[in-house]
Amino acid sequence: MKKPKTRIQLRNEAIILGASLDVFSQFGFRGSTLDQISEAAGLSKANLLYYFPSKEAIHAALLAQLLETWIDPLKRLDPTGDPVEELLAYAHRKLDMSKRFPRESRLFANEILQGAPHINNVLQGELRDLTDQTHQVITKWVEAGAIRPVDPYHLIFTIWALTQHYADFAVQVRAIMGDQDPFESAGDYLETLLRRLLTP
């Protein structure tokens, strides 16, 4: 039933998604135009619409691709592992994502800033559930005295906010730190922060 994809199809779809990630992550959905994307992709506008039925469809494909990998690091937090080390590892995974996929991070930030019109269901569904589970795990760790008392929600927000800050506010970070690579030192800092906060 489903036709296999041509080499050209595969290549051009990848080109389009890459180019549109550049544009959407900077200007958001409404602020981006197909002309911008087509120029970034080096394809005619009509050609874009041969591979994707609409602007919405490109954006949706991008978000779907993003969400797959975005929530993953949290899933890999092991409730049976050493609490401090598990949380540290999670923070490092998130920081690594910000370093490797800053555009994806900004795409997500843009979507949230605009009120998450396309992913509200994910926020209130999958993400909420996963966060609730993590909340329970952390609560138990606190009760067991494995980490110092801390509000689990705010702890999670701390990790999210800090790690994503280096991607989302990269321009500001660069303006202040100059040529230094923020990610170089951020890993150590994050480790220090969390150890001091959590180690009993």
Add this chain to the structure above:
Amino acid sequence: MKKPKTRIQLRNEAIILGASLDVFSQFGFRGSTLDQISEAAGLSKANLLYYFPSKEAIHAALLAQLLETWIDPLKRLDPTGDPVEELLAYAHRKLDMSKRFPRESRLFANEILQGAPHINNVLQGELRDLTDQTHQVITKWVEAGAIRPVDPYHLIFTIWALTQHYADFAVQVRAIMGDQDPFESAGDYLETLLRRLLTP
């Protein structure tokens, strides 16, 4: 030379700035339209352009107004005060700003996400200078043993990222915390975090 402003002028300019803050903070400059703003303001589009010469001008007025108050909390950090208490007070001021001016926070976030095209000079000028001064102050505090060793830049980013997160990612925070008011508990959490991180 400069004509005094009418009551009507004052009122309508305020209305326009308020409405455009709603719109710009959600969709960014490019994603916002004068039609949206005029509807939000309850004024005709032509009337908007009687008070402001262009869309750019409205946005510029908004940013100028924002920057005045945005950097202020950092200026009030007292190098001669008690280090931990000073940093704590700064963090609380910032959190308070996020609570009271979430739209302004999102306007700023949008501007940074888009590469700060309108305020790059401020970032690399005033903000950079101010941050450098603060960096020196914190460094001296560390050297004096008044606070535990910590990278000053990342410490500042921590305060920025965390406090602004509650405004910029409000939709996500709400999706996860439900009806709880995040700001209720965020103050205490922030205090705990910074004390554990900084207190020698």
Add this chain to the structure above:
DNA sequence: CGTTGTTTTGACCAGTTGGTCAAACTACGA
């Protein structure tokens, strides 16, 4: 080579965009 399916394009469309303008309307002090 010719045929068939895939890819690319330029011309085109209707709706939206930021912005202009002259005319109409309103506030208000003399």
Add this chain to the structure above:
DNA sequence: TCGTAGTTTGACCAACTGGTCAAAACAACG
């Protein structure tokens, strides 16, 4: 009350927007 400065509007414009379409160009394969 009148005159004038300040205010509001609807009609209008050119550029841009997302999207369509038929025709042309290309690739692949026997």
